[in-house]
Amino acid sequence: MKKSLVMMAGAATLVLSSQTFAASDMDIWVGSKIYDRAFGRGCATCHDIATNPNLIKNIKDGSLSYDRFKATVINGKNAMPKAGAAMDTVGKKKGYTGDKAIKAVFDYLKAGGGKIKKPKK
Numbered sequence: 001m002k003k004s005l006v007m008m009a010g011a012a013t014l015v016l017s018s019q020t021f022a023a024s025d026m027d028i029w030v031g032s033k034i035y036d037r038a039f040g041r042g043c044a045t046c047h048d049i050a051t052n053p054n055l056i057k058n059i060k061d062g063s064l065s066y067d068r069f070k071a072t073v074i075n076g077k078n079a080m081p082k083a084g085a086a087m088d089t090v091g092k093k094k095g096y097t098g099d100k101a102i103k104a105v106f107d108y109l110k111a112g113g114g115k116i117k118k119p120k121k
């Protein structure tokens, strides 16, 4: 019992400390839409393939920084197409373009990816 309380306190601290930098629910939801729809087929069509970098894993383990994420998305890299315009196309209806769109996708992946429910404003 005592142990589980300590663990719960630890989890609560983690949640609180991550919220200090946290994106809003709206950021993460729009990020998920951009990730699913950029280039029509979404980023996952390439990034869920084992031979390509796993963005969620690399962001979570700290090996993919926001700066490198942003630079790769803007400039492309080998088989990775430049994605800025494709991301803006999806994000702009919701007011997410440029850095704001890139950050939203990064935050969505950092939060673990998957299906996100539309937030109630």
Ligand code: HEC
Binding pocket: 034, 035, 038, 039, 042, 043, 044, 045, 046, 047, 052, 053, 055, 058, 063, 064, 068, 069, 070, 072, 073, 077, 078, 079, 080, 081, 083, 086, 087, 105
């Ligand atoms: C046509 C397939 C394809 C699509 C679509 C694609 N990627 Fe990529 N991406 C790649 C490949 C292949 C690499 C590895 C490039 C290399 O290092 O040679 C990569 C690398 C990256 C990297 C660098 C990862 C690292 O660990 O350095 C990021 C960030 C990235 N992609 C983000 C995205 C985002 C965001 C989208 C959607 C907007 C996207 N990609 C869509 C194929 C794709």
